[in-house]
Amino acid sequence: MKAIIVDDERLARKELTNLLSAYPEVEIIGEAANADEAIAMIESKRPDLLFLDIQMPGKTGFDLLESIDAAPLVIFTTAYDEYALKAFEVNALDYLLKPIHQDRLKSCLEKVLKEHKTIKEEEHEQAEYKLGLKDxxxxxxxxxxxxxxxxxxxxxxxxxxxxxxxxxxxxxxxxxxxxxxxxxxxxxxxxxxxxxxxxxxxxxxxxxxxxxxxxxxxxxxxxxxxxxxxxxxxxxxxxxx
Known part of the structure; x- marks a missing residue:
């Protein structure tokens, strides 16, 4: 499962990368320090998963999602819990509060990997037949x-x-x-x-x-x-x- 970390704090990106090293199922294919960098990276690398900070200089994490046509799975990572409701309104799979603890990350990734497996199975089934105007x-x-x-x-x-x-x-x-x-x-x-x-x-x-x-x-x-x-x-x- 390919993932991108989006966070304006370098130490936060490094800490999350270290935590994720315990999960070989998740491959970090890129890091971005702001929304504009992330948008370009998402379009070129097509990740399965975003670890997305909310409060960043310039555009917020929510602005980023508004700027892309098809978002991957999203896990918000933030120090602020007041955004939780809005996070789920934009279909985020989970919401991790900083500092991120290993046990909380584990339960989050179990949910994400299960969802990713379901998506891949559906894609395989759907590849055989697409719904058209006559259906x-x-x-x-x-x-x-x-x-x-x-x-x-x-x-x-x-x-x-x-x-x-x-x-x-x-x-x-x-x-x-x-x-x-x-x-x-x-x-x-x-x-x-x-x-x-x-x-x-x-x-x-x-x-x-x-x-x-x-x-x-x-x-x-x-x-x-x-x-x-x-x-x-x-x-x-x-x-x-």
Whole structure:
């Protein structure tokens, strides 16, 4: 399991590296002292796991996650416990308070390794078949249930630990991460516009330039979705002849 440590304090990075040396399952492939360094490293190295500090000069750990389209598994490492609720709202797997103790790290890594194994097993299963426009899925939200053709789903939107599914006049919530869903969908039919949205390409009506090199996509029902700067060039390629 490949990991990156993001912390502005060199001694904190060194201490965590020393603690992690007891776990051969975790390979440290990089360290970053700030969010901008980390973003570039995440895009180039594609880690499975981030050990992420929250309070750093410039961008915070939360800002970093807002800046990337698909985040790896995240463990926050911080001296401040007041961020715990927000950490779990952005789907962090765990929250380690500094100074980090070996027994607490052990229980945290047991959870992470289990989650990583589950993800890899799902990826293996999903590699054999991707859901496309002709497929029908079962959606349940509370007492309400639907069988929905994916061709009718125009948009998926991340909302904490849930995904909002947009079809007809309905917007039910399902308990799933957008990353996991993205891996199940046929990328010839669905596009990861940003860390918050997946759009159905058959619903795209028009595209216009937007802020910071991004794009604004208008769907056939009038909904508008931003495509992040990092995804904009790929989106243009997919939608061109």
């Amino acid at each position: 029908q899925v079962f959606v349940k939200d509370g007492d309400k249930c639907w069988f929905v053709k994916l061709a009718d789903v125009r948009l998926f939107e991340s909302d904490g630990n849930y995904i909002k599914v947009y079809f007809e006049q309905n917007k039910p919530m399902i308990h799933k991460s957008l990353n996991a869903l993205d891996k199940k969908l046929d990328d010839r039919a669905f596009f990861r516009a940003s860390r918050k949205h997946i759009i159905n390409l058959s619903w795209v009506e028009s595209i216009e330039s937007w802020f910071n090199g991004g794009l604004l996509v208008k769907l056939k029902n009038g909904d508008k979705v931003e495509v992040s700067r990092r995804q904009a060039s790929r989106f243009k390629e997919m939608m061109s002849l």
